[in-house]
């Protein structure tokens with residue numbers, strides 16, 4: 001299922017408008033059930049993860065359909081509060097629906113989302129946040145049953161600035177009586193987009209993008225229209241592809257500050273980057289040098305999601321780049337596949353040392369996860385000869401028409417879904 005065939009060596013040139021953000025739209029689709037309203041989401045990316053979220057909404061009794069690039073949700077008819085295992089299994093981040101279902105119906109049942117390719121993916125911080133608000137949570141086998149007899153606003157201090165736990169707490173707190181203050185909240189731009197959507201719902205919320213988010217109930221709006229922010233990880237992915245191949249592309253309708261850490265790394269390596277108000281132009285016409293040590297941490301530090309992509313740009317850069325992956329315990333599964341292309345990478349625990357080689361050679365490789373798969377595509381674009389990537393559906397989870405985006409920039413590739 002889903003195979004990429006890439007003939008490397010072409011430089012990339014042209015304009016890119018990044019898709020809507022996967023990691024912004026998923027929590028917003030969950031938020032659309034809180035007040036029972038009609039929602040129109042513009043710039044909603046066509047991804048398998050978005051499809052999985054629509055399946056969950058329909059299972060809950062909502063209407064969810066895609067028309068002309070927008071997704072329309074009508075949650076007024078919601079009549080269920082459970083997400084069965086087969087739907088949870090489709091997308092582990094479905095746990096984000098827990099807080100929203102609880103806020104709407106004061107009861108929710110999901111199966112444990114379980115781990116994924118990146119690691120165990122526990123949800124203890126999610127559950128602790130909901131318990132702080134007064135939810136009663138029973139874990140029976142692989143099922144989690146939550147209910148409350150009235151959530152009460154409180155202070156929630158997250159032990160770690162978890163993106164998902166921050167979002168779940170924000171969503172559940174909408175239904176709490178009194179003010180909730182979330183401290184040590186995650187600060188990702190996608191959380192700011194969620195806050196903007198929640199304000200349109202009539203939620204009294206502030207502080208997203210900082211470590212302290214305050215929520216104090218909501219009024220009910222019957223219809224909401226929202227444009228999803230553009231995907232900063234996809235923007236950084238396109239930039240890393242150009243760093244690999246050489247050439248020059250312009251990203252349009254972006255917020256440069258959202259992926260500044262990636263741009264700073266590419267600039268250090270020798271790429272020329274021009275930042276506009278809502279555009280970024282990257283030109284790479286010289287051999288790159290290795291980057292300074294890359295250490296992944298919560299936003300605004302270097303994002304874990306861009307680690308595999310920047311690694312692809314380092315594979316033929318002169319010198320050694322040291323990566324330290326602090327967020328997920330198993331996010332180097334793309335390394336053995338990159339080594340099949342001739343890369344020189346040594347992994348010791350959370351540290352990967354990448355020493356640039358002269359050229360990569362095409363080979364048969366397998367995508368191991370979403371961003372690792374995209375990184376193999378990036379590496380293959382610069383390899384000599386043909387690379388075949390057995391993708392197994394990973395890349396389509398987060399990249400809309402990624403093959404068309406790259407082909408439009410001059411890449412020589414074909415993709416079979």
Ligand code: EPZ
Pocket residue numbers: 022023024026093119120121122123124125126127160161162163164165186304305327328329370371398
């Ligand atoms: C979100 O995942 C993103 N997914 C991830 O993007 C991203 O890598 C991650 O945030 C970090 O930025 C979506 O937004 C849908 P976390 P999330 O909770 O919320 C530990 C991609 O490629 N943790 O911030 O699951 C966890 O194990 C995906 O687009 C707990 O220990 O990330 C991990 O080590 C991959 N207990 C760390 O925190 C918890 O209850 C970061 O997780 C929750 C998390």
